[in-house]
Amino acid sequence: MQVFRNIRREDTMNICVTGGAGFIGSHLVDRLIELGHNVLVIDNLSTGMRSFVHESAQFIEMDVRDPKLVSIFEEFKPSIVFHEAAQTMVQSSMENPGYDCDVNLLGLINVLDACRKVKVEQFLMPSSAAVYGDLAVLPLTEELSGMPSSFYGLTKLTAEGYLRIYREAFGLNTVCFRYANVYGPRQGDGGEGGVISIFNRLIVEGKPLTVYGDGEQTRDFIYVEDVVEANIKAMGNNNCTGIYNVSTNTGTSVNELITRFRTISGADFMVHYEAERIGDIKHSRLSNAKAERDFGFVASTTLDDGLQKTLEYFKAHHK
Numbered sequence: 637m638q639v640f641r642n643i644r645r646e647d648t649m650n651i652c653v654t655g656g657a658g659f660i661g662s663h664l665v666d667r668l669i670e671l672g673h674n675v676l677v678i679d680n681l682s683t684g685m686r687s688f689v690h691e692s693a694q695f696i697e698m699d700v701r702d703p704k705l706v707s708i709f710e711e712f713k714p715s716i717v718f719h720e721a722a723q724t725m726v727q728s729s730m731e732n733p734g735y736d737c738d739v740n741l742l743g744l745i746n747v748l749d750a751c752r753k754v755k756v757e758q759f760l761m762p763s764s765a766a767v768y769g770d771l772a773v774l775p776l777t778e779e780l781s782g783m784p785s786s787f788y789g790l791t792k793l794t795a796e797g798y799l800r801i802y803r804e805a806f807g808l809n810t811v812c813f814r815y816a817n818v819y820g821p822r823q824g825d826g827g828e829g830g831v832i833s834i835f836n837r838l839i840v841e842g843k844p845l846t847v848y849g850d851g852e853q854t855r856d857f858i859y860v861e862d863v864v865e866a867n868i869k870a871m872g873n874n875n876c877t878g879i880y881n882v883s884t885n886t887g888t889s890v891n892e893l894i895t896r897f898r899t900i901s902g903a904d905f906m907v908h909y910e911a912e913r914i915g916d917i918k919h920s921r922l923s924n925a926k927a928e929r930d931f932g933f934v935a936s937t938t939l940d941d942g943l944q945k946t947l948e949y950f951k952a953h954h955k
């Protein structure tokens with residue numbers, strides 16, 4: 637039997653973060669601890685790192701598909717659950733669709749059922765810009781959904797439907813964020829939005845960068861602390877339900893990123909251009925109007941500041 641520390645102050649809540657040892661989840665945990673909450677992290681460390689988990693958070697190494705999750709919830713009694721754990725790699729989803737489905741859908745259902753059982757007040761999780769598929773609309777708005785070109789995009793789109801039905805049929809208050817391309821310290825190379833972390837590693841190692849296509853493809857890059865702030869603003873907010881883009885509504889091309897990297901790093905690196913990858917979307921930019929309207933979220937980190945902080949992290953942690 638697990639014994640949890642349960643220090644209650646008036647505005648302190650018990651909050652569970654699955655995937656809290658990962659890139660985005662660990663930053664969210666840091667902020668929740670800073671705000672004084674009791675945080676429990678559940679993570680199987682498949683891509684996350686134990687060292688990323690704040691020392692004041694409680695940690696259980698566990699798979700979100702584990703049926704014992706419900707007994708953990710019965711003891712910890714979370715008011716809020718942030719479900720960041722996922723199979724996050726587009727390419728892996730194409731190589732092993734069964735595993736992607738197992739973690740991203742059956743794992744999700746296991747967590748949702750545990751939330752129902754203990755009457756969690758709010759459940760928040762990320763979807764992805766991948767649900768828009770190759771829709772040629774800019775900016776992309778929440779009422780749209782396209783035809784995802786990967787199983788990862790498809791399981792995220794299906795997850796949105798599960799959240800809707802758990803809300804409508806069982807009264808579980810669910811919020812789903814379509815994160816744009818998130819970047820920042822602690823990001824691995826494999827998941828979504830990895831171009832910035834990949835470039836950072838190559839620059840620090842003095843290696844050339846590879847660009848697929850002409851480099852004029854654009855993405856909506858958002859700094860991880862802004863993504864955390866969107867989660868915090870939505871937490872416990874009754875105005876906030878359903879699907880929200882978490883984005884900057886700004887498109888930045890890969891060539892522009894490279895120009896900014898040259899200025900910020902002062903490094904003189906080579907860039908190789910290779911053939912465009914099949915299935916790559918040309919432009920992606922997500923409207924941020926709904927999140928601003930419903931819970932006052934506006935991303936505040938400039939791209940230069942975010943890139944600077946990220947590069948400093950990669951320099952300091954380069955082995």
Ligand SMILES: NC(=O)c1ccc[n+]([C@@H]2O[C@H](COP(=O)([O-])OP(=O)(O)OC[C@H]3O[C@@H](n4cnc5c(N)ncnc54)[C@H](O)[C@@H]3O)[C@@H](O)[C@H]2O)c1
Nearest residue numbers: 655657658659660680682683684699700721722815818829
């Ligand atoms: N990084 C982005 O740009 C981006 C964009 C859109 C959506 N998202 C979503 O945000 C969430 C966090 O992504 P991230 O970029 O921080 O990835 P990440 O790989 O760093 O974090 C995922 C975490 O989940 C854990 N995990 C994976 N499978 C698990 C399982 N079966 N049981 C328990 N833990 C498990 C991993 O160990 C890791 O700590 C994911 O849902 C991802 O799909 C990320």
